[in-house]
Structure formats: structure tokens, C-alpha cells
Amino acid sequence: VKLSDIFPWGRAKPARPEPTIEELLARLARQRRTAWLPRTADGPTGLAGSKFGGLPLLASGEPWPACGNCRRPMQLFLQLNGEELPAELELPLPGRVVQLFYCTSQKPCCEADCEAWDGRGVSMRLRLIDARTPPQPLTASPVANAFPEKRIEGWEPVDDFPNAEDAEGAGETLDEIEQEMLSNAGYPREKDKLAGWPSWVQSVNYPACPECERAMRPLFQVDSHDNLPYMFGDAGVLHLFLCPQHPERLGMNWDCA
Ligand SMILES: [Zn+2]
Ligand SMILES: [Zn+2]
Numbered sequence: 001v002k003l004s005d006i007f008p009w010g011r012a013k014p015a016r017p018e019p020t021i022e023e024l025l026a027r028l029a030r031q032r033r034t035a036w037l038p039r040t041a042d043g044p045t046g047l048a049g050s051k052f053g054g055l056p057l058l059a060s061g062e063p064w065p066a067c068g069n070c071r072r073p074m075q076l077f078l079q080l081n082g083e084e085l086p087a088e089l090e091l092p093l094p095g096r097v098v099q100l101f102y103c104t105s106q107k108p109c110c111e112a113d114c115e116a117w118d119g120r121g122v123s124m125r126l127r128l129i130d131a132r133t134p135p136q137p138l139t140a141s142p143v144a145n146a147f148p149e150k151r152i153e154g155w156e157p158v159d160d161f162p163n164a165e166d167a168e169g170a171g172e173t174l175d176e177i178e179q180e181m182l183s184n185a186g187y188p189r190e191k192d193k194l195a196g197w198p199s200w201v202q203s204v205n206y207p208a209c210p211e212c213e214r215a216m217r218p219l220f221q222v223d224s225h226d227n228l229p230y231m232f233g234d235a236g237v238l239h240l241f242l243c244p245q246h247p248e249r250l251g252m253n254w255d256c257a
Helices: 021-027 165-169 178-182
Strands: 031-043 075-081 096-102 126-130 152-158 192-196 216-224 235-240 250-255
Touching: 021 096, 096 216, 126 216, 126 250, 165 178, 216 250
Parallel strands: none
Antiparallel strands: 031 152, 031 192, 075 096, 096 126, 192 216, 216 235, 235 250
């Protein structure tokens, strides 16, 4: 009789065999989502078109959205026209345009003063505007050092998978080796993308919809220095969120290391 048969807790645990990345992704099939990468080009599109930077759709006579801290006009960071988003996503945005304005003033540092990473301060504005709004015929931006317009010409669908914390929330536990494999394979995807799984820098942080209190869904991810010439803190990542039941209630936050 071997001692280890009497005291089985003394035996080394059999190591869980390491899966291949294909096996791991197959196991996560239920958590797979499609993310859509924007295909961008330098230069302007129509005022209601999807874009990073440049000129927004504003109603006639409406002032350019100004920062509530420094009072200066804010940069247009992102504009998404609901008609130009992939139909497969079934987003509740037809006839609507999503706009994110954000103050990039350093003196004062509005982002820090207003804790813009929370998505609630007055140095940013996230809103929906009716796509049929007769546009204000803008030809130049009043923003100092306005970001040049980068139009979004289309979307490329790609597979996306959650990080360990999101996977856990979706009912799948990943051990450390599996987490590392997934991250080495590039999941969740970094860079700018529509939908998919957020590439959180820190913890999972879905805002609750103020109407129904349910966690909002990822709408768009803006990474530092991808399409926008801007860095959120130390290489941070900004996330926009949407409640499918209350699309007029958009959410936003960003995090960094
Ligand atoms: Zn400001
Ligand atoms: Zn809601």
C-alpha cells in the first residue's frame, strides 16, 4: 500500500491539459460576438455621415456644443449615423445620429477637472440627433486645433471574445493560462470597433441604464491614437454603451492603466 493511496490529498493534482487556442475558442463559442472594425479614410464626408473628428450635424441656429468648464467649443470625437451601421446588429438607431463631443483643453485641464472618464461631467456631451435634421451649413470648425475629419466608409466584421472577467459573467471560467492565450490571440480586440467585447484596461464597468437600471451594452470602443489623434490618460480606452430598450440613454466611460 502506497502512502499516497491512504492520503490522496498528498498526491500532486493532475495538471489540466493546456488547450490549443482553437480548442479554447471552440469552448467559448457561446461567448463569441462579432465586432466591426471601421474602414476609414482621411477627409470629409457629409455633415450627417459617420466620422471621427471634423464637422458634426448641428441643427440650424444651434450653437456648437461648448464645454461646461472652459466654455470653449468641444472637439467632435465621433459621429455614427444609424443608417450606416451594419443591419445585422439591429441597433435601435435608424434615423438617428450618435455624437460624442469632448473637451481636449489642457489649460484648464477639463478632462481631469470634470472627471470625464466617468462619462457624466460637463466637459463632454454624448447625444442622439435626428438624422433628418436640416443641417447647419458648416464649413469650418470653431475648435482650436480641430482634429481633421476621418470618414468611416464601411465596416469589417471580425470575431471577438471576452476577457476573463466578462467570460466569467457569461458563465465561462478561464484559468490564467487560458486568459493569457486569449489575450495573446488579440481578444478582446483593441483599437476602434463597433460592438463586440470591450477591451477593458481595468475592471469590467458597464454603466446601468438610468431608465431600467440594466447594464448597458457595448456600442463603440475608441482606443487611444487609433483613428483619433488623442490619448485617454495613459493609453486608455473609451467605451460607449447603449440600452437596447432606451436608446436615447447612451453611456460612456474610459479607463487606463
Ligand atoms: Zn473645457
Ligand atoms: Zn434601459
